[in-house]
Amino acid sequence: MKKINLTLIVLLLASLSYAQINYTNIVPNIVLDGTDTCFIDINSDGIQDLKFTQEDSATGLNGNGVGVTLLHYDIEFIGDNPSYDPSHLYPFKVDSNNVIDQNADNMQWVVKLGGNDVVRVMFIYFFSGVGIGEWKGGVTNGYLGIRLKVNNQWHYGWVRVDVSANNATQITIKDYAYNLMPNEKIHAGQIKDFGPSAVAVSYEDSLCGTVVGFVRRNTSSTLLYNIIYAKNNNGNYDSIAYVPANKPAIFVDRDTIVLFSPKIYRVSTVDSLKGESIVSDSAQSGYFKVNYSSYSANLVYHHFSGLPIENYLHFYRTHSNFYTTSFDSILKTNNVYMDTSNWYGPCRNYIAASVLSSPIYILGYGIMDTLKSNPASSCFYNIMYPNADFTASYPGGSMPTSVSFHDKSETSIKEWSWNFGDGGTSNLQHPSHSYTIAGYYDVSLTVTNCFGADSVVKTGIVHVGISSSELELGLKLYPNPANEYIMIELTSNQRINSISMYNLMGKQIVSIQNIYQSSYKLNISNNASGVYFIEIITDKCIVNKKIIIK
Secondary structure, eight states: OOEEEGGGOGGGEEEEEETTEEEEEEEEEEEEETTOEEEEOTTOSSOOOEEEEEEOGGGTOSEEEEEEEEOSTTEEEEEEOOTTOTTSOEEOEEOTTOEESTTGGGOEEEOOOSSSOOOEEEEEEETTSOEESTTTTOEEEEEEEEEEEETTEEEEEEEEEEEOTTTTOEEEEEEEEEESSTTOOEETTOOSOBSOSEEEEEEEGGGTEEEEEEEOOOOSSOEEEEEEEEEOTTSOEEEEEEEETTSOSEEEEOSSOOSSSOOEEEEEEEETTOOBOBOOOOEEOOEEEEEEETTEEEEEEEOOBSSSOEEEEEEEEEOTTSSSEEEEEEOOSSSEEEEOSOOSSSOOEEEEEEEEEEEEEETTTEEEEEEEOOOEESSTHHHHSOBOOEEEESOEESSSEEEEEEEOOBSOOOEEEEEOSSSOEEOOSSOEEEEOSOEEEEEEEEEEETTEEEEEEEEEEEEEOOOOHHHHHTEEEEOSSBSSEEEEEEOSSOOEEEEEEEOTTOOEEEEEOOOOBSEEEEEOTTSOSEEEEEEEEESSOEEEEEEEEO
16 A cells, blocks of 8 residues: 655645644645555654545455545544445535634534544445445545644634545545634635724715724734725625725725615735735615605615624614604614604605624724614605805994804814805814905805705895994984884885894894885884894995894
């Protein structure tokens, strides 16, 4: 019987350590036929771990067979009790990319028996025509899942072999690998590091996009960067970004904001040898949509994937004015929730949040324990595009005049750009501005959110002038105090263009435009008692007067 000891032919092996994966490629492949055997020392410690055997009828078999033997108690492989022979354990065939870890695909780990070595049958073909074994019929690129104890800790690995379909007359040993990190899984066929061990995907409105956060795996090699992949409509993954190793483990994808379907991502690692790892498991964003009819909303939520178990769900719903948010929460029972509460307007915006049973720690970024879905609405345009609007408090008076502006824009505005009409600007949400030169001023506001920008210009909203004593002598305003009406008369060849009335909070409660008369009777019978300010704009100036309504 010919014996082949792989530890004696190191010149034929290409053994590489890709960070945490120790990989050995057998060049050329070892082919066993007749009654050959082959010994493998997985971790090169001088102790043989496995013996592969090809046997024929000369060994006493009533046919031909291939098998593997465990040579000591610190090496095990994944095995099974098949129904055709429940009294024996057979080496299990692991498919490419299947996970090999402590669970072993729910199969059991096979240990060495006491006493003499026992050949575990992979495939035996009897001359009677019957074939048994998990590798029956022949296998190309099948994997034997193994685990090896080093320093009293398990390391998971694999051995790749071919078994001939020609009546079990040949077995070929090609390569093998094991994980240098104890108790860490390995995929069958994996020769390089994994990507990140955890990936989380969330929609973050404050960041204007989908956040891909990941946990960097501890490794003995120097990492250069991570590659972010996104699944396209054809089912393939496109590389969309590179995250340097010295940056926080987070990427914001602003080009693929989740609005119409879930987005699926994977992440890989590139080491100092420019070797790219097998990518991480896929992680899917939560997807939220609203089916609206008859003043009720059917909220359909597709849950996140690739994450720890969700503890419960939160549903957020905006009021009709979009400034405040009411908070609803329901337990996770299914993917559908019906909102039949009272409606304050034609549209409502929603967002769902998945609260995890345990937080995900993203290195360099913080804790992501609540992952948000995309926003969704019963009238979709409200959640996408901004709508610029504002008001002005005390927009007129003698110089200098300080005017307070209040942003009323919708929705989820990120940036504000004000132009006050006299060369002054501001990026505040609610700015104030002082005018020092008399005149009419057009004020504009441009707002920007994640989806675009919108602008509004209010012509002549600010009026700055000097209330002339002579003009005021020509102005009659009576009675004051009043309870039903106030007469406003001009006697200096002027016309009244507009009249506005404000309460003490600066809120405009009356606005009458395009009067073009020298007198006007203002009805105040519907106004509550109190102190008010009337602004009268004439051809030549602006006059502000205090009035009292009883």
